[in-house]
Amino acid sequence: MRLRGQERMGTRSPAATPLPAGLRSAGRLGRRLKRYPLVSSFILVALLVFPAITADWLAPHDPIQGFVPDRRQPPVFFGGTWEYPLGTDRIGRDILSRIMHGAKVSLSISLVGIFFGGVLGTLLGLLGGYFRGWLDAVIMRLVDISLALPSILLALVLAVALGPSFRTVILVVVFVLWALYARQVRGEVLSIRERDFVARARASGNSHARIILRHILPNVANTIVVLATLQVGSVIILEAALSFLGVGIPKPTPAWGLMVADGRQLIVSAWWIAFFPGLAITLTVFALNLLGDWVRDRLDPKVSQV
């Protein structure tokens, strides 16, 4: 899995050709969602942040301890009851409660992982881009190595070595993300450091550390924020994929990927076990990408000028 914010740029199709009626309305909806960023933000809040914060109080059932006699209950409109609105899994755990608690996991993994990956990558990118020379060469080769390693493979290795845990997932996320920040930040620093204000700052007696942190970092802050926002969705997918494969969040913690994996064998007889967590992943990532696009459009002068 490759996490590349830039790749999505190419997928914004020009709406020049006439589309069939159904697609056209979908396009209009997409445009509306773009034009009213609050809408996408609300979807985001509703789908991720709100359940994550309130899971401990609002989730109707315990996410880990199931009531076995109520196992494989269908969702409410498919023959089930309001007791379990989205049904139960094979040991009688409420799926709605588990999705709400799962949001907490997804959110904390993304935030912590992106934070550490971003800080590490930004720092190394600043150092490499500013000092260049052998330090830059070493950092960029590490970036190449990191980008060349498949993250799933890396996760498997780490999970075997350290055991699957929250910490392992964070480590994998950091390892995948830092290189993207380092490469992007370094590229920008290379051009910023040649601008006269950096030379002028040197000539008025700033130290290297001060120039990097006070004069260059604020000029790449936009890029970092855009990159971070665009990555939340990808990180959630990565975490879900790792958990699905059993090398991410260990059972019985409610993680979305784990829940999908759990329901996989029962997909014919009890489809809701895998379907709802899958839907949660899809909608959340969709909303986050909308938000990411919006943030980029607002902050990235290269896009907003077009």
Place this chain on the structure above:
Amino acid sequence: MTGASLGDVILEVEHLETHLDTKMGLVKAVDGVSFSLRRGETLGIVGESGSGKSMTALSILRLAPRPAARIVGGRVLLDGKDLLRHGAEEMRRVRGRFISMVLQDPQTSLNPVYTIGGQIAEAIAMHRDVPRPELLSRAVAALRRVRVAAPEQRVRDHPHQLSGGMKQRVVGAIASSCEPRVLIADEPTTALDATIQAQYLRLLKDIQRESGLSIIFITHDFGIVADMCDQVAVMYGGRIVEYGPVRAIFNTPAHPYTQALLSSVPAVDRTVERLYSIPGQPPSLWDLPPGCRFEPRCRWAEPRCRREYPPVLPGRGAGDAAHSASCWKLEDPEWDNPRC
């Protein structure tokens, strides 16, 4: 300003050598440059692109881009202390406080993310122990000194809200905020239009008169040199080929290169069919001949010019003041270096 009113020597550069490691090989960008600067004096360094003017300036502040550039020899004496022997921290305290710099392009000389006031305040706080609340009023005062209108409002502006001329004055305010002894101005008016340029030069002169500042003015514009400078150093191929008082340089240029440069400046009082231009191209610095660097383009070139670099010989300019040039032709008392 006349020679008599000038003060003591403040900055003395002795045989400065800066080498650049490039893909094409070693480049002697600054190859034994010497000059001295007195209090209140303006020295013009003239030369075409690649002659080593800017590299000389950067080397004085030890800001030549590393790791490519290395200062390999010479001394830079500020009040008798050799800057080349300073540690990094000592050197940092010299920059901006004793020697400051104005760069060519005002558009990029200010950090776009901070306010004007913030950037001036930073420069002051770097070297002066000024309490925080007072910094802003110091910034306003610095702006007023460079004649920015309504400085109280301007301190809150960001660089993109100012015009080019205004920005360059802000850069001047930053450079002069700590009352440095020496200001290095590296083509500060190249990016400005003629009116703004004249205003800016007048401003520099006023600041100089008020504070006794010494200025090293790097330019390729002889008009500015005539207007601003007391002493002139003409650089070619990393060396100073002629050095002397501005009058001597203009009236009796000793080096053929200086003469050629002067001949290629358009003048309002002279009508010419076609403006003179120096034949050939500036030397490539990674493959310098042992002899005179101007020899391939020189009208007076002789075989020995190619073999041996000429010594520094006295020029014929203005009496007592030191005027010198590196040209074999000066050994011939009959030769008078006529206009091209």
